[in-house]
Amino acid sequence: MANVTMAPTLCFFSISGNSSAFAKCNLSLRRLPCIKAMRIEKPLEELYNVRVERKVSPERLEELGVSRWSVWKTGKCRLPWDWHVDQLVYIEEGEVRVVPDGSQQYMRFEAGDLVRYPKWFEADLWFNGFYQERYSFRAYGDDY
Numbered sequence: 001m002a003n004v005t006m007a008p009t010l011c012f013f014s015i016s017g018n019s020s021a022f023a024k025c026n027l028s029l030r031r032l033p034c035i036k037a038m039r040i041e042k043p044l045e046e047l048y049n050v051r052v053e054r055k056v057s058p059e060r061l062e063e064l065g066v067s068r069w070s071v072w073k074t075g076k077c078r079l080p081w082d083w084h085v086d087q088l089v090y091i092e093e094g095e096v097r098v099v100p101d102g103s104q105q106y107m108r109f110e111a112g113d114l115v116r117y118p119k120w121f122e123a124d125l126w127f128n129g130f131y132q133e134r135y136s137f138r139a140y141g142d143d144y
Contacts, residue, residue, distance in 0.1 A: 044107050048100050051116040052109060056090065060114070066090045069134040076129055082122040086138040089115045094131030099124045 045052055053060070061067070069090070095110040101122040109115050116138070 044100065044103070044105055048107075048121060049118045050098070050107060050121065052107075053114040055112045056114045061090065064088075064090075064114075064136075066134050066136075069136045071132065071134055073130070073132045074127055075131070077127050079125045079127070080123075081125050083117045083119055086119050087117045088136045088138055089117065090134045091115070092132045092134060094127065094129055096131060097126040097128075099126065 044050070091109055091111050091113050093111050095108060097106040097108050099106045101124075106126070
């Protein structure tokens with residue numbers, strides 16, 4: 001999913017030589033600059049600093065020691081959540097839709113994804129069925 005941001009771009013418009021305001025001015029330019037809005041879309045992951053690796057290899061999982069992480073499971077539900085520390089999550093089964101607070105859009109993560117949620121991130125988590133993850137809390141400065 002993506003978010004929309006407005007950014008200016010330069011364009012020109014013309015004034016008719018018949019305009020009374022234009023006739024009073026002794027201007028030779030008939031084109032004046034104006035500002036026009038343009039749409040730029042950024043992924044929600046970038047906006048909220050959520051990092052994701054898709055289809056993580058077994059070698060990568062071994063490198064991180066994922067098999068030693070804690071396991072969490074749930075069924076179909078909605079769960080409001082906020083992260084007080086960075087959390088690294090490997091999704092083993094199912095999928096989750098993450099709706100950041102104040103947003104109408106969502107990020108979708110599924111089995112095989114490695115997701116890092118940043119400290120102080122707040123969102124609603126939507127689970128449509130069985131879901132299982134392994135998770136590890138990260139200290140400031142730890143990288144994955």
